[in-house]
Amino acid sequence: MPSNQVAQEAVGDYKAGWHDPENSSIRFDFGLSEQVVREISAIKEEPQWMTDIRVKAFHHFMERPMPTWGSTELLNSIKFDEICYFLRSGEGTEDDWDDVPEAIRNTFDKLGIPEAEQKWLSGVTAQYESEAVYHSIREDLEKQGVIFLDMDSGLREHEDIVKKYFCSIIPYQDNKFSALNTAVWSGGSFIYVPKGVHVEMPVQAYFRINAKNMGQFERTLIIADEGSSIHYVEGCTAPTYSTDSLHSAVVELIAMPGAYIRYTTIQNWSNNVYNLVTKRGIAHENSTIEWVDGNIGSKLTMKYPAVILKGEGSHAEVISVAYAGEGMHQDAGAKVHHLASNTTSKILSKSITKNGGRGSYRGLVSVSKKAENCKVNVVCDALILDEQSQSDTYPTMEIKNPSCRCEHEASVSKVSDDQLFYLMSRGHSEDEALAMIVNGFFEPFVRELPMEYAVELNQLMALEMEGSIG
Amino acid sequence: MGHGESDIEALLEIRNLHAGIDDIQILKGIDLSIAPGEIHAIMGRNGSGKTTAANIIMGHPDFEVEEGEVLLSGDNLLELEPWERAREGVFLSFQYPQAVPGLQVGNFLRKSVASIRGEEAAKGADFRRELNEAMDTLDIPRSFLSRYVNDGFSGGEKKRFEILQLLLLKPKLAILDETDSGLDIDGIKTVAAGINAAVRGTDSAALIITHYSRILEHVQPDKIHVLIGGQIVATGGPELAMKLEERGYEWLDSKAEAEGIA
Numbered sequence: 001m002p003s004n005q006v007a008q009e010a011v012g013d014y015k016a017g018w019h020d021p022e023n024s025s026i027r028f029d030f031g032l033s034e035q036v037v038r039e040i041s042a043i044k045e046e047p048q049w050m051t052d053i054r055v056k057a058f059h060h061f062m063e064r065p066m067p068t069w070g071s072t073e074l075l076n077s078i079k080f081d082e083i084c085y086f087l088r089s090g091e092g093t094e095d096d097w098d099d100v101p102e103a104i105r106n107t108f109d110k111l112g113i114p115e116a117e118q119k120w121l122s123g124v125t126a127q128y129e130s131e132a133v134y135h136s137i138r139e140d141l142e143k144q145g146v147i148f149l150d151m152d153s154g155l156r157e158h159e160d161i162v163k164k165y166f167c168s169i170i171p172y173q174d175n176k177f178s179a180l181n182t183a184v185w186s187g188g189s190f191i192y193v194p195k196g197v198h199v200e201m202p203v204q205a206y207f208r209i210n211a212k213n214m215g216q217f218e219r220t221l222i223i224a225d226e227g228s229s230i231h232y233v234e235g236c237t238a239p240t241y242s243t244d245s246l247h248s249a250v251v252e253l254i255a256m257p258g259a260y261i262r263y264t265t266i267q268n269w270s271n272n273v274y275n276l277v278t279k280r281g282i283a284h285e286n287s288t289i290e291w292v293d294g295n296i297g298s299k300l301t302m303k304y305p306a307v308i309l310k311g312e313g314s315h316a317e318v319i320s321v322a323y324a325g326e327g328m329h330q331d332a333g334a335k336v337h338h339l340a341s342n343t344t345s346k347i348l349s350k351s352i353t354k355n356g357g358r359g360s361y362r363g364l365v366s367v368s369k370k371a372e373n374c375k376v377n378v379v380c381d382a383l384i385l386d387e388q389s390q391s392d393t394y395p396t397m398e399i400k401n402p403s404c405r406c407e408h409e410a411s412v413s414k415v416s417d418d419q420l421f422y423l424m425s426r427g428h429s430e431d432e433a434l435a436m437i438v439n440g441f442f443e444p445f446v447r448e449l450p451m452e453y454a455v456e457l458n459q460l461m462a463l464e465m466e467g468s469i470g
Numbered sequence: 471m472g473h474g475e476s477d478i479e480a481l482l483e484i485r486n487l488h489a490g491i492d493d494i495q496i497l498k499g500i501d502l503s504i505a506p507g508e509i510h511a512i513m514g515r516n517g518s519g520k521t522t523a524a525n526i527i528m529g530h531p532d533f534e535v536e537e538g539e540v541l542l543s544g545d546n547l548l549e550l551e552p553w554e555r556a557r558e559g560v561f562l563s564f565q566y567p568q569a570v571p572g573l574q575v576g577n578f579l580r581k582s583v584a585s586i587r588g589e590e591a592a593k594g595a596d597f598r599r600e601l602n603e604a605m606d607t608l609d610i611p612r613s614f615l616s617r618y619v620n621d622g623f624s625g626g627e628k629k630r631f632e633i634l635q636l637l638l639l640k641p642k643l644a645i646l647d648e649t650d651s652g653l654d655i656d657g658i659k660t661v662a663a664g665i666n667a668a669v670r671g672t673d674s675a676a677l678i679i680t681h682y683s684r685i686l687e688h689v690q691p692d693k694i695h696v697l698i699g700g701q702i703v704a705t706g707g708p709e710l711a712m713k714l715e716e717r718g719y720e721w722l723d724s725k726a727e728a729e730g731i732a
Contacts, residue, residue, distance in 0.1 A: 419569075419570065421531065425529075425553075426578075427553050428585055430551075432553075442572070443571075443618075
């Protein structure tokens with residue numbers, strides 16, 4: 001189709017850069033005020049306590065200065081008055097793809113979501129602009145008492161649980177963007193896994209921004225009760241526009257004693273999206289929280305998935321990759337706080353920069369005074385593909401207990417001509433050779449992904465490497 | 471059958487090759503012709519231009535050809551990219567194979583075979599059988615396949631891996647750059663067995679680049695060329711290797727000096 005062709009030319013290599021005609025049932029004017037915050041709450045018919053916390057968070061957001069680290073230049077160029085804070089596209093959240101409006105359904109078809117759902121997922125939620133348009137969970141899990149809902153439904157149907165945990169791990173005062181999210185949040189996932197239940201196949205959420213100058217503020221809360229386990233996967237894309245959109249999510253995880261939560265993100269926003277996300281989990285006794293975080297797109301990402309190791313014997317892992325191409329800055333990393341004894345953490349961060357992109361690792365590991373025999377392992381590797389690109393590392397360690405075993409390694413490397421020549425001599429073109437090196441560099445991350453994502457990520461990186469030499 | 475050597479079209483033909491790197495001339499007029507089924511050796515000390523010759527034939531982008539021709543079965547190799555040369559049947563066993571962390575050996579071998587010999591050759595039970603046989607020939611354990619290409623390999627493992635690739639990629643012309651260096655006698659025998667398996671009884675040819683005559687005892691080259699100062703100063707049969715072993719390169723230096731090379 002010629003229109004597809006035009007779209008393809010406009011978006012270049014970014015495959016998810018098309019957009020649908022906008023067809024909204026409710027669309028707020030641009031800009032943010034207390035009135036906007038109250039209206040969002042009113043539309044959703046929320047309880048008073050939620051309205052109150054939104055309003056408090058709004059005032060905190062207005063008063064809170066912008067962070068003075070990360071990319072201050074890009075942060076200060078965000079035009080909060082030119083963003084739409086709420087946009088309803090569908091009639092509601094459907095549990096059958098056939099009931100989702102056709103244009104939206106086609107978008108998720110193109111992104112392969114219904115197909116993946118049939119093959120290997122336990123449940124899916126698909127969010128389009130501000131709200132979930134589709135939601136479903138396998139019956140057997142529902143029977144076992146697993147709750148998997150979009151956050152708005154979660155608040156309606158399980159107000160007691162939401163009230164108990166909402167803002168308990170990330171208070172709205174945590175930072176400017178957690179305040180913004182708390183004020184205007186909409187959508188996201190609410191998950192509760194009962195004691196001892198293992199959700200074998202991953203559940204997935206997919207976040208799609210379609211409109212121009214859109215703000216997407218999903219809010220996710222996952223509670224894994226004692227001895228349970230769950231793997232949650234999220235993907236994100238947006239159309240390529242010349243004006244900017246803002247994605248600012250808050251994710252809170254609670255791992256009760258002996259529970260296991262893995263949270264995997266493949267973020268592939270178009271390079272006009274600011275991605276400013278706060279993610280934090282609390283790990284009780286002998287539980288594990290793992291963040292597997294892939295940042296492939298966006299204009300600016302600032303995101304440092306965190307784990308508070310509160311219970312003895314708990315474990316944290318943060319495995320992340322970042323790719324920064326032209327006009328992109330990935331300021332990503334990890335935070336782990338060891339509050340209890342015999343807690344362990346592992347951080348692996350890998351970044352690739354190309355065509356003037358900038359990748360920064362920013363990490364904090366703290367071990368409190370009373371936490372005995374903790375183990376910390378931090379590895380940061382950067383691969384820089386050309387002279388215009390930049391990589392920096394800001395690791396911070398605050399170890400207050402001398403019994404801690406702490407390892408830290410960092411490396412910065414470049415692709416050498418000899419490495420490329422070696423691969424080319426085995427019949428691989430220059431682009432293929434570079435993709436092999438890059439995919440190899442990301443391999444420790446990719447092998448953590450479900451196979452379907454691993455294949456997709458490798459293809460994505462091969463596409464990014466095309467024509468990048470010479 | 472019954473053709474004299476002059477009737478057979480050369481597999482590799484190098485004519486008056488002048489080449490170098492960063493404006494430094496290293497090869498100063500090389501002529502060399504290798505027929506299908508032949509094994510040739512180039513011997514010479516460090517800095518004589520042996521590795522440069524290997525890099526030029528394979529197409530390393532850092533080296534520049536000033537003059538001369540390199541033909542494979544009559545076709546001009548110098549116009550082709552390195553990967554095109556590989557697909558035409560040129561193979562280089564590297565002196566210093568490069569590590570690619572994260573790239574699994576098994577996966578890499580399959581992709582390389584697919585790229586050079588075609589997708590079909592890299593599929594199914596036949597490929598696995600071929601792979602297992604080649605690994606057995608070279609005493610390489612199966613666990614090798616899940617390691618990363620040359621990452622943390624010992625010197626001997628790197629050389630065996632190069633020969634494993636040689637056996638699987640089935641090139642027309644195999645260039646082996648110092649494949650024997652750093653190997654013990656068992657390693658040399660294993661590598662030599664691999665080279666013989668790849669060339670003997672086929673229409674392929676090999677060019678072995680080496681300091682020492684040890685490996686040549688196990689592969690029996692048809693011709694030996696001695697490279698000094700970027701030129702071939704002597705060519706002969708296996709007896710030339712014996713002579714170099716006994717007398718070193720000094721006796722050829724005077725010859726090179728007389729010809730104004732060294």
